[in-house]
Amino acid sequence: MAKGTGPETVIAHGVRLEGDLVAEGDIVIEGEVHGTVKTKGDLRIGDQALVEANIEATNAVVSGEIRGNIVVHGKFELFPSSKMTGDVITEVLAIGPGAQMNGNISMGGDVVKGKKRAETVDES
Amino acid sequence: MYDEALQDRKFERELAQIETRLTDLGIAGKIARLALFREPIDLIRDEIRGGVTTVVAVGNDMTLRRVIDAVQDRKTVVALLPVGPQGGMAELLGMPSGVAACDVLSARIVEELDVGEVNGKRFVQSVHIEGTDFSIHHGKQYVITPLRKASIEVRNFAAPDDAGMISPVDGRLSLIIRLPKFSLFKSKADVGCIPFEEMFIACEKQITATVDGDQLQGKDFSFRVIPKALRLVTGKARKF
Numbered sequence: 001m002a003k004g005t006g007p008e009t010v011i012a013h014g015v016r017l018e019g020d021l022v023a024e025g026d027i028v029i030e031g032e033v034h035g036t037v038k039t040k041g042d043l044r045i046g047d048q049a050l051v052e053a054n055i056e057a058t059n060a061v062v063s064g065e066i067r068g069n070i071v072v073h074g075k076f077e078l079f080p081s082s083k084m085t086g087d088v089i090t091e092v093l094a095i096g097p098g099a100q101m102n103g104n105i106s107m108g109g110d111v112v113k114g115k116k117r118a119e120t121v122d123e124s
Numbered sequence: 125m126y127d128e129a130l131q132d133r134k135f136e137r138e139l140a141q142i143e144t145r146l147t148d149l150g151i152a153g154k155i156a157r158l159a160l161f162r163e164p165i166d167l168i169r170d171e172i173r174g175g176v177t178t179v180v181a182v183g184n185d186m187t188l189r190r191v192i193d194a195v196q197d198r199k200t201v202v203a204l205l206p207v208g209p210q211g212g213m214a215e216l217l218g219m220p221s222g223v224a225a226c227d228v229l230s231a232r233i234v235e236e237l238d239v240g241e242v243n244g245k246r247f248v249q250s251v252h253i254e255g256t257d258f259s260i261h262h263g264k265q266y267v268i269t270p271l272r273k274a275s276i277e278v279r280n281f282a283a284p285d286d287a288g289m290i291s292p293v294d295g296r297l298s299l300i301i302r303l304p305k306f307s308l309f310k311s312k313a314d315v316g317c318i319p320f321e322e323m324f325i326a327c328e329k330q331i332t333a334t335v336d337g338d339q340l341q342g343k344d345f346s347f348r349v350i351p352k353a354l355r356l357v358t359g360k361a362r363k364f
Contacts, residue, residue, distance in 0.1 A: 006319065007290075007291070007294060007296065007298070007319040008288070008317065009317065009318050009319060010315070010316045010317045010318070011268075011316055011318075012301060012303060012314040012315055012316030013303070013314045014270060014271050014272050014274070014303040014305075014314050015268060015269075015270055015271065015274075015301055015303070015314075015316050016268070016269045016270075016271055017266050017267070017268050018266060018267050018269075019262075019264075019265050019266025019267055020265050020266055021265075021266055022265070023319075025319075030314065030316075031271075031316070032271075035266065
């Protein structure tokens, strides 16, 4: 995984986080997160993890379960054990055999850039 | 600043060699000896007010900690000259033991390290909390709750281990949560690591936290990092 600009954050198996997790560096989730997840780095979700959150990351690799919408500016990979319920916006998508994906998928660099522009306008 | 344990005759020869080497290197200064029941705070602060710019702790981790507690400003440089049995700080700072440390002192590679603070008490290495249920609050952003028995370490500076390498110069502390898990063959732990600048830990009951080897009683613990608060002489073999 490419490194973000800050230190890595690891939510271990057996730990529950509720709220907004915002990080500069990479995030690894092996436990539970409920809320939002945002990083300028990469995101890895382990096979025992449960993430009920809207997510934004540069790249993401998922083996566990996500319930929420996700925006990935680079590559979004769903491993065979993963379960995704929500909408996906990403530049590159890879879905392994056996992975479950339920939601809308929007792909391509223009879509991701358009989403970013919309967010910038909303913020201003 | 000589540790009181160095008054033992077995250290006489080594200390004489150190003093000779320091003189050869042109490093001169006042020598003070810590007594068992005397705190060095007033002694060190008087010397700093008198113009001293560097305080050298001759001894081990405990000696260094007592000097760091006394030096509260960011201008004074602190150094460890390891003599006798050591904890982990000498190796982390890249300071060899005995006479060899004099040359490292002379090279004067000074690093500005972060310092942690818990309930107003400063620490350089880490704080350990265990033996109770707790929740961790990061302002209004999030709350962390372990779902099974866990222990916490808030780390600024330590040797790399299952939590990885934590940098003492990144302007952050690291919250390390360890949740033991047991298998038939060996006990392991799930380890989480969260960098932060400020954090609040609420415990279910009053407990004793270990702060750089000292004890701190409390039920709630408020942590913050003080970036670049400590100027320490280090060697090239430092572990960060």
